[in-house]
Amino acid sequence: MAKKLNDIQNLIEDENFLFHNYFYENIDSDIENFINTLKNRTKVFIFSGIIRDYFLFKKHTPFRDIDLIIEDDLILENIFPSLIYKKNSFGGYKIKFDTVEIDLWVIKKTWALNQGQLKFEFDYLNALPKTTFFNFSSIIYSLNDKRFIVGIDFLRFLRDKKIELVLEENPYPDLCIVNSFYYSDKLNLSIGDKLKSYLKSNYKNNEDYLENIQIKHFGKILYSDECLKERIERILPTANNV
Structure with missing residues (x-):
């Protein structure tokens, strides 16, 4: 390309x-x-x-x-x-x-x-x-x-070849968090720095809803709360430098 x-x-x-x-x-x-x-x-x-x-x-x-x-x-x-x-x-x-x-x-x-x-x-x-x-x-x-x-x-x-954030305002931040990891895995692409910063900023306010939104959107839980917490923690050092 x-x-x-x-x-x-x-x-x-x-x-x-x-x-x-x-x-x-x-x-x-x-x-x-x-x-x-x-x-x-x-x-x-x-x-x-x-x-x-x-x-x-x-x-x-x-x-x-x-x-x-x-x-x-x-x-x-x-x-x-x-x-x-x-x-x-x-x-x-x-x-x-x-x-x-x-x-x-x-x-x-x-x-x-x-x-x-x-x-x-x-x-x-x-x-x-x-x-x-x-x-x-x-x-x-x-x-x-x-x-x-x-x-x-x-x-x-x-x-x-990175997944990145365009417009931050969104009515479903919980789904945006889950989808960030879902598409990163599905497309085998890394997550960009702006999106990492968004995940860091919005995770705490939405962590109680992440399993429910997966059931509603996907019909099942793809990522447990513990799995998402671990993945968020892995990106925090980079996000902190944004």
Whole structure:
């Protein structure tokens, strides 16, 4: 992988059409029809794990979930009468298909923009990469325009191969702590200094909730309280120097 950020940006732009084909080749017809119906009514964007894994591994990994953002606030229940879904407290949809779940958000209802953490009245799309917690999520893909919208933090992620913090404010700090170790293990990547400092600062206030959030999010406990405490202690010397 290139070391200069401009070179990495160019490499990503070279993948614009290849990624579009890759995505559609790996979804079922019912999901394709759902997404194409949305595209006829608004702009649709992919974000998070699918893009990250595409650039890290360059091979097909079965899609278990797909994260989408739409530009306009559509009433999905009226467009898709047989839709099986749940709504969360932030207005997002969790939609169930046979083998895949889709998490769908409206741009202006994404947490950081909706809660006023960042103010971008006229440029929501370029703002989105700045509103993610992890740097590996600081990129979105427009399915309508067949192009990536890339944040500088994602470029640094590909260059440095480290998981790092982008936007500290988050409604679920307990889940952020667990996910920091989960993705570090899953992707075999180290944790950056800013994220280590965040873990150090937030662990004490959230340590009583870390097993419960794992059960809620993963359906099981991946890391015991003792395991997480040991891992936090291991990163403290570095975090103290940040």
